[in-house]
Amino acid sequence: MRHSKAIDYTVQTITLGFENYIDEFNKLTQLAAVYFAQRNWKLMHENHRNRLRLYKDFVQQCRNALEEQLQTKVSDLEFWHKSKQQYSDQISKRxxxxxxxxxxxxxxxxxxxxxxxxxxxxxVHEGYDSCDIHSTENLYHTYPSAWGLQKIIKRLLADFDFGVKYMNQEEDIIFLENTIKKVILSRYKVDDSTVTQVLKKVFYRNKAAYLIGRTYVGEKWMPFIIPILNGPKGIFIDTMIFDPKVMAHMFSFSRSYFMVEAEIPSQMVSFLNAVISHKQIHELYNAIGFNKHGKTEFYRDFLNHLNQSKDQFVVAEGILGMVMTVFTLPSYNIVFKMIKDHFEPPKNMTRQEVREKYKLVSLHDRVGRMADTHEFEFFRLPLERIHPAMLQELKNTSNSLLLTTEKELIIKHLYTERKMIPLNLYLDECSHEDAKQAVEDYGNCIIQLAQANIFPGDMMIKNFGVTRQKRVIFYDYDEIEFLTDMNFRWKPKAETYEQIYASSPWYDIAKNDVFPEDFKSFMIGRADVKQHFLDYHKELFNPDYWVSIQSQIKAGELLHAFPYSKSIRFRPEESI
Structure with a gap:
């Protein structure tokens, strides 16, 4: 194949591959509205997983086609440089x-x-803000203050047709009216400049739909989110959220991605960035389902931070892991995780098995309790920024993943993850009240993971982290299993002298047997809150409790992980 013809083929192959990916991505995204209306939560969950798998499949199709046609040109860097230039022209109007x-x-x-x-x-450096500016006409609905509050609310609800009857729309209107009066109108004066904007596209996740908007009042924008649920009696407004911390948590790295149509992704991200200012651009791309581009934006942010900082990469604080070597840049809110070359007993697994665990998490509903990760290959770091002690630790534990040049360290494979304070370190230093809250949330984390069919395996507190909002998150995935694959048992009672004083268990233990009674011995070490934890979460030590969750999952019951406190729900008792 001639050089110019090969470039044409490459550009057309990748362009068509991308177009097919986006078309399929949009089709699956649009199904979320259908499944929400039908209350078909099983298909909603499967649809989400199917969308997550799309990207890799379409990239692989392109790879196979190019390798077959290009042959030796695959290794020609100048060929790829010219292909990039032509591809850039090809997509410039998208x-x-x-x-x-x-x-x-x-x-x-x-x-x-x-x-x-x-x-x-x-x-590498283009960035989302290099996209063309387009009209916002199709981005959001606009509601002028001259209409009056009640008309605005009624028009807003009319603008979003879910194809399902309301359980009690008049009551919903009253709830919204009272909330807006309490939060906004009691503090700010409405004038001619006051206007409300609500994104036209609905955000779906799990069993909820979300409307996202903002109101200009008091010479500033007041963002809000309105969650809508579909129960047995019809759809209803669940609450109205103005708290920026709660909104930031709804877009958290520990939450699954939203299903939302985004004709112009950069435009939607810009709007969200103005509404949820705590989140960075790459986090918002992740949140709306474009996690591969979120990875690109993260890398751009990382490069910018490297250029603007001078500190060195060091081994992350906390107990050294048995499976992963973890390092960080103190001035950057990310940790980097590498799978070790060898695992010390009792760890008995391969590097590929660990990678499969991380893949499992990437495809699962993280229910606000597992950290999202990005996977990188051949990740480059400047050697001068690496502390000698860290470099030695990497050589000792993960040497097979390292390549070095005169100026760079190249890591063949790693994961990036949000930096958190390890729970064991947090409990060593925090106040008594914060410790009580942390151990309560630690137990809540384990329970919510179980309800999502995830058994953490190693539940020692060093494998959990605490976020800036003091929320406990699980981040060590090498031993996770599906809860339904585990066998929860009561410990047999010793009946003979030999059984009582046996140096090892006298009863048979299968691979997936779990004895919750043993959890008490290792879960919390801090003396002044240990008993509080044991009393607060006594169900964790009862095998029957775990079996009951398994039964619910096997019966097809799917958890709705509320990303906000149930105390702010308009109807706390209403189920879905």
Whole structure:
């Protein structure tokens, strides 16, 4: 194949691959509204998983086609440089061109083996804000203050047709009216400049739909989120949220991605960035389902931070892991995790098995209790920024993953994850009241994971972290299993002298047997809150409790993980 013809083929193959990916992505996203209306939570969950798998499949299809046609040109860097230039022209008019750029990056990384990130061959510094500015006419509904509060609320609800009758719309209107009067009108004066904007596209996740908007009042924007649930009696407004911390948590790295249509992703992200100012651009792309581009935006942010900082990478604080080596840049809110070359007993698994556990988490509903990760290959770091002690630790534990050049350390494979305070360190230093709250939330975390069919395996507190909002998150995935695969048992009672004084268990223990009574011995070490934890979460030590959760899951009952306190619900007793 001639050089120019090969470039044409490459550009068309990747362009078509991206277009097919986006078309399928949008089809699956649109199904969320259908399943919400039908209350078909099982298909909602499966649809979410199917969408997560799409990207890798379409990248692989492109890779296979290019490898077959290009043959030796796959390794020709100048060929890829010219292909990038032509591809850039090809996608320049797309409203989602930043996603198309990331797709190109993914294809070349998979097609050209062992390729580190290269600015000449890939789209590295472009950024979402390089996209063209488009009209916002199709982005949000606008409600002027002159209409009056009640008319605005009624029009807002009329603008969103879920194809399902309301349980009690008049009561919903009263709830919204009273909340707005209490939170906004009691503090700010409405004038001619006051206006409300609500995104036209609905955000779906789990068993809920969310309307996201903002009101300009008091010379500033007041963002809000309105969760809508679909119960046996019809749809209803569950609450109205103005608290920026709660809204930030709803877009948390520990939450599953929303299903929301985004014709112009950069435009939607810009709106969300103005509404949920605590979140960075890459987090917002993740939140609306474009996690591969979120990874690109994260890397751009990382490069910018490297250029603006001078501190060195060091081993992360906390107890050294048996499976992962973890390091961080103190000035950056991320940890980097590498799978060790060898695992000390009792760990008995392979590197590939660990990777499969992380993949399982990436496809599962994280219910606000498991940290999202990004996976990188051939990740480059400047050698001068790496502390000697950390470099030695990497060589001691993960040497097979390291390549070095004169100026760089190249890591063949790693995960990035949000930095948190390890729970064991947090409990060593926090106040008594904060410790009580932390151990309560630690137990809540384990229970909510169980209800989502996840058994953490190693539940020692060093495997959990505490976020800035003091929420406990699980982040060590090498031993997780599906809860339904476990066998929860009561410990047999010793009846003979030999059984009582046996140096090891005298009864048979199968691979997936779990004895919850034993949890008491290792779960909490801090003396002044241990008994509080044991009393507060006594169900954790009862095998029958775990079996009851298994039964619910096997019966098809799916948890709705409320991303806000149930105390703010308009109708706390209403089920879905």
């Amino acid at each position: 409203k989602d061109k930043e996603l198309a750029e990331t797709f190109f990056n993914s294809v070349i990384r998979k097609t050209k083996p062992n390729l580190a990130i290269d600015e000449k061959l890939m789209f």
